[in-house]
Amino acid sequence: MTSNPAADAVQGITETDIANYLAATPGFFERHAALLASVQLQHPHGARAVSLQERQAEMLRDKIKGLELRIVDMIRNGQDNVAIADRLHRWTLAVMRTAATPAELPGVLLAELRHQFLIPQASLRLWGVAPEHEALEYASSVSADVKSFASSLSQPYCGVNSGFEAARWLGLSESGGIATSLALIPLVQPSANEGKPFGLLVLGSPDPTRYTAEMGTDFLTRVGEIASAGLAGLLAT
Numbered sequence: 001m002t003s004n005p006a007a008d009a010v011q012g013i014t015e016t017d018i019a020n021y022l023a024a025t026p027g028f029f030e031r032h033a034a035l036l037a038s039v040q041l042q043h044p045h046g047a048r049a050v051s052l053q054e055r056q057a058e059m060l061r062d063k064i065k066g067l068e069l070r071i072v073d074m075i076r077n078g079q080d081n082v083a084i085a086d087r088l089h090r091w092t093l094a095v096m097r098t099a100a101t102p103a104e105l106p107g108v109l110l111a112e113l114r115h116q117f118l119i120p121q122a123s124l125r126l127w128g129v130a131p132e133h134e135a136l137e138y139a140s141s142v143s144a145d146v147k148s149f150a151s152s153l154s155q156p157y158c159g160v161n162s163g164f165e166a167a168r169w170l171g172l173s174e175s176g177g178i179a180t181s182l183a184l185i186p187l188v189q190p191s192a193n194e195g196k197p198f199g200l201l202v203l204g205s206p207d208p209t210r211y212t213a214e215m216g217t218d219f220l221t222r223v224g225e226i227a228s229a230g231l232a233g234l235l236a237t
Contacts, residue, residue: 084219087116091223095230102233106138109227113203121179121204123169124227126187128198130236139234142200150186150197156220157184158211166202177206185224189232198235201227 022028029035094112098105110122127147129139146165161167161182170179187199201224205211 088219088222091116092226095226099230099233103133103136105230105234106136109230113223119203120177120206121170122202123166123171124187124199124201124231125166125169126199126231126234128236129234133234146200147197149184150200153184153186153197156186156217156224157182158215158217158220159213160208161204164202166200167204169202170204179204179206180208181205181211183211183220185220185227187224187228187231189228189235199228199231 091112095105095109098108106124106126110124113119113122124138125140125142125146126133126138127142133139143165149164159181161179164182164184166184167179167182181204183203185201185203186197187201188195188197203211203220
């Protein structure tokens with residue numbers, strides 16, 4: 001049997017070889033415009049064949065649709081961020097307006113947190129408060145474990161309620177649910193005591209997905225800083 005060198009050469013060419021050749025030879029289809037017009041491709045959403053131009057147009061429409069969805073997401077995220085910033089601003093104003101009456105501040109701070117951010121449950125405890133505040137609920141004694149845990153936090157804890165002592169400060173939400181997810185935020189005086197916590201703010205929800213280990217903590221960190229600045233006025237000097 002005689003060998004056909006030309007046929008053997010064609011059989012040795014792979015699709016990768018063809019793709020590489022076309023990518024490296026941009027003028028190929030200019031010289032073979034009739035071939036380009038005759039190319040037929042399978043439609044991605046059916047069995048019918050379509051021209052290369054039609055397939056390119058379909059791909060372009062899909063790309064535009066994807067970009068439109070991304071723009072919608074960006075607009076929605078921007079609107080959400082503005083709404084959160086507005087709520088944080090209103091909560092901060094409430095904290096500042098109550099700073100002149102320190103004894104009332106914890107109650108206002110918690111009530112406004114629940115109201116502005118639709119948080120089902122919120123509570124806090126402070127230690128080292130001035131003697132005139134020691135009889136109030138937020139100055140109730142806490143265990144050494146709570147203080148040690150607060151000191152160990154370099155950022156707010158978010159995640160499942162695995163039996164934290166702080167969760168017992170919450171009681172039940174208005175819907176009657178027990179907190180299954182928590183955000184635990186240390187209250188710290190950054191300019192004193194080498195950043196040692198003087199309290200713990202706890203936010204809870206019966207929704208197990210409200211606070212998760214994967215969520216960002218930048219916003220909660222800001223809440224903790226603002227709360228710390230206001231509540232520091234309750235401490236013994």
